[in-house]
Amino acid sequence: MRTGIELHAARVRYGPLEALHGVTLAAPAPGLTVLLGRNGSGRTTALRALAGTARLTSGAVTWDGADVTRLTAHERATRGLCFVPDGPAVFSHLTVSENLGLAGPEAAPDLTPALDAYPELRPLLHRRAGTLSGGEQRMLALSRALLTTHARVILIDEPTQGMSTSVASRTYDLLVGLSAHACVLTAEQRLPPGLRGHAGQAAVVVHELRRGEVVFSGEATELSRRRRS
Template sequence: MTIEAELRAARVRYGPLEALHGVDLTFPAGRVSVLIGRNGAGRTTALRALAGAVPLSAGRCLWQDRDVSALAAYRRARLGLAFVPAEHAVFGSLTVAENLGAGARADAEVAQTFPELLPLFERRAETLSGGQQQLVALCRAMLRRPRLLVLDEPDRGLAPYVVARLHRRLLEIAQEGRTVVLAAQTLPETLGAAGVVHVLHRGRVAFSGEPGELPLSE
């Protein structure tokens, strides 16, 4: 199994509070990896550390066997990492079309995965509902065709049928050879084909394995 990215003995502090306590997380290349856990478990912090949005206080972040621990988030983005946070991921003063960029209207990604956006192209993002803004942020990231796609609770505010369509597309992206890492409170049934599940609890790894090995209590 080829590893796309890893957090090794990773620690993250917010002032006096340590949010990650030396976690080891591996994300296989060309697969979907899911981080699950309750609020405060450290899922978001782990994703932010992977994306370079927060610095490590100890440990390392590896991407394609390269130590990128000191690499700024914008430089990771230029190398092919796309990170979609759970909130505030769009430019509110711009239209949907401007958020997505030139050519988006004709792109198959929009038509097939996010058809709900097509009638909204001329609206400013700040006028959209939370779920619609989430679709814009997800679509913008996926249109970049990133090598590593990192998503924090991407199903927040979305209707179940939209979530199922999104998860199906994420699994297809992995089959195309790209890598997806996402956070969720529990493992969705529609991501049962994910490659790896990591369960975080109070900043530590409580379980790592395949979805079929996940303890029933999770």
């Protein structure tokens, strides 16, 4: 049985400062989970702890019920974890095509899924990634996640950073689609309209963090009702 990826009483310190204060949260598989919080809330640190790029001071990370706390970020990636950090998250000295080619082990991977999702990248394939706009670099970073065919857990920090409204809306549709067969966990400052849950759409799980602690866990529709009341 697939239970997804979880933090258990996780604490993370950066020098003398503790960023996570015993955080426990779960992201089901398959399914879509959103970590909400302002800058400094701990949402990015929570993602990094799950990805293995931030070391736990105490607590544990489990994946499908197995303890993976001691696995490195590389070991988690080889098992099917894909992490897209915030910011550009691309290899700036490589071309768009070369960046996409790093998504899989094939010598000449099929780029069709990425270019169908973001056709804006098609005329940019021979451009160096560092010359792209912020939104274009974000599309490229997410496209690499789309091409990682073995991905079982996909962690994305602020997926639509720098994107236009229309491209952001398309991106949220892509995330919903990916969550039908993978554990998708995204960090946002506020809950986007495209991830609030609609009729016929599977429930979106939300964990809201504030100052390194979870202050709400539940479904997106429940959070929306709570904030309207």
